[in-house]
Amino acid sequence: MKRGEAIGGMVLLLFGMVTIILALRMPIGTFRMAGTGLFPLCLGIILMILSGGFILKVFFQSNKGKVKSVSSVESPGLPMVLILFLGTMVFIALFFDKLGYPLASFILMVALLRILGVKKWARNLPLSLVTAIACYFLFVQWLKIPLPKGWLGI
C-alpha cells in the first residue's frame, strides 16, 4: 500500500501546484487589500506543504517497514463489474437529454441489474419497466419535475 499512499500524496501535491500556478495568473493584491487569487494561492501553498509532509512521512515509515495497509477495501485493481457499472452511468449521463427520462431510467435499470447479476430477462425486464414507470409517474406526473422528454416525447 506504500506505493498507493505515495501516489495519493503526489496527486495532492500536483493539485496544490496547479492551484498555485492558476492562482498566480489572477490579481493577488496585498494582505491589506486581497486580490482574487490570494486565498487560493494560500490554500495551494498549504496543500503543497501538507502533501509534501505526507509523502515524507510515507517514505520514512516505509523505510522502517512500518507501513500497514490502510485501505478499507482490499481488491486487486478495478473489477470488471465496477468498470461496466461506471460505464453505464457515463453512457446515461451522455445521452440523458436525447433519450429522455423514462427511456434513460429503463435502460439504466436493465443494464445495472444485469451487471449486478439479475441475468434472467424474465425478472430483469419487468423489474426495470415497473421501476421506470413508477419513477415517471412519481417525478414527472406527480411532482411535476421538468425532466428531459427525449425521443419518446413524454
Next chain:
Amino acid sequence: MIESLQHLINGFAVAGTIQNLFYCLIGAIVGTLIGVLPGIGPIAGIALLIPATFGLNPTSAIIMLAGIYYGAMYGGSTTSILLNVPGETASVITCIDGYQMAQKGRAGPALAMCAIGSFIAGTIGIFGLVFLAPPLARAALAFGPPEYFSLMVFAFIILSNVTGASLIKSLMMAVIGLIIGTIGLDPVTGDARFTFGSISLLSGIEFVAVAIGLFGIGEVLINVSQPLEMLEQRVLIPRLRELFPSFRDLRNSIAPVLRGTGIGFGVGLVPGPAPVIATYASYMTEKRISKHPDEFGKGAIEGVAGPEAANNSACQSAFIPLFVLGIPFAPPTAILLGALLIHGVSPGPLMISQHPGLFWGVIASMYIGNFILLILNLPFVPLFANILRIPKKILLPLVILFCITGMFTVNNAVFDIWMMLLFGGLGFLMRKWAYEAAPLLLALVLGPKLEVAFRQSLMISHGDFGVFMHRPISMIFILATVIFLIIPVFRLVLRKPKEISEKV
C-alpha cells in the same frame, strides 16, 4: 426565558399546522428508510431531497429535511440492532449491545428503548435549546470576521482530528474542499475563478453534487467493487420475541438516558462530529460507572439506551451553532445550511429574532418528529426488516436512479450529473485509500464564508495578522486550534521512545 417559552409555543403552532405535520411525517419516514437502506446515508439523503423542497416555504422545507436527519439516525440504529450493520457512523456504538440483545431475541426492547431514550432526550433537549439558544445568539453578536474565521478554522481542525485514521489526510481533504469552494465567482470582487470559460462553473460547484457523489455514489461503488456473491446475500432478520421493554429494562435505562442526554447536548455544542463522539462518550461512561460492567458487550440495555439518547441530544443541540452562528460543525448540518441558503434564509445571530417562526417551528417540529418516530417506528419494524431482505443487487441500481434523478432536478442540468459522477469516482477512491470525505464537504460549504471572514479581518487590521490574536474570543479559538494540532505530534513523539524501550 418566558419570552423564549412563548416563542416555543408559537413554534408548536407553526409546526402543528396540517401541512408542516405532513412534511415532518414524510421526513421522519423517508429518513428512517434512508437510514435503513445501504448505500445511502443521512448526508446524501438530505442532499438528494433538497430539490423536492423547492416548492415549499423555508419552514416546511427545513422541517422535512431535519426530519430526514433524525429519522435517518433512528433508521441507522435499526440496522445496527437487527443486523450489526451501522446505517451511519453514529450507530456504530449501538451495534455492540444492540445486536447482542437481538441475538437473544430482545431486538424489540432494544428498538423500543432507542425510541423512548431518543424521545426523552428530545424532551429535555428542547428545554436546553429554550434556555441556551437566545443568550448564545446575543453573545454571537459580538462575533466579527476575525472570530468567525478562527472558529471555522477550529471547527476544521477538530473535525479532521477526530475523523479518519490520519490527521494530515483529513487536513488535506479540508484544504481540497476549500480550494473547490473557490471555484466560481469571487465572493468579494465578483471576478471568475477557475471556471475555464465554463458558464456552468460560474455559480461554483454544486455542493449537492459533491454530497451525493462522495457519500451516495461513492458508497454504491464500494459495494459494487465487492464480490458479486456478497450482493446476492439476503439477510436473516432475528425474530422479535417481545416488542416492548419490561419494567426492569425501563428502570435500568432511565439513568443512562438522562446521562446520555446531558453528554450529547454538551458535545453537540462544540465543533466535531457530535453524534459519533457523544455516543462513544456515553457508552464509556455507562460502562465505567456500571455495577456490572462485564455485561456490556453481551447485551446490556444501558449500552443501547444511553448512547441513543446521547445521539439524539447531540443532533438536536448541533442545530444551535448552525442557527445561532450560521456555522455548521459537521456535514449533516452543513447540508442543512446549504438548504437554508437555497431557500433564502441566512442563519446567524439575528436569525432567531428575524425568523422566529422558522427557528422555533423547526425546534418544535423536531420534538413532534421524535414523537412520530416513537409511535410509528415500532409497529413498522417488521416492514423495515422486510426492506432489508431485498438483495443489494436490486437496491443499488435503484439508489443510482434516485441519485441521477435527484441531481438533475437541482438545476435541471446534465452538467450536475457529470459533477456528481466525478465526485462519486473521487469518493470511491477516497474510501479505498482511507481519506475522509467529511472535512472536504464541510470545507466546501464553509469555504466562501471562511474566505470572506479572512479577507474582511485583514482589511479591518490593514493587513496585520495579529488581529486574530488581539481579540480575546478569536485568540481562544486560535490557541485551541494550536493545541489540537500539537496533541497528535506529542502523542507520536511520546509513543516512539516507549516503542523503542518495549522492543529493547
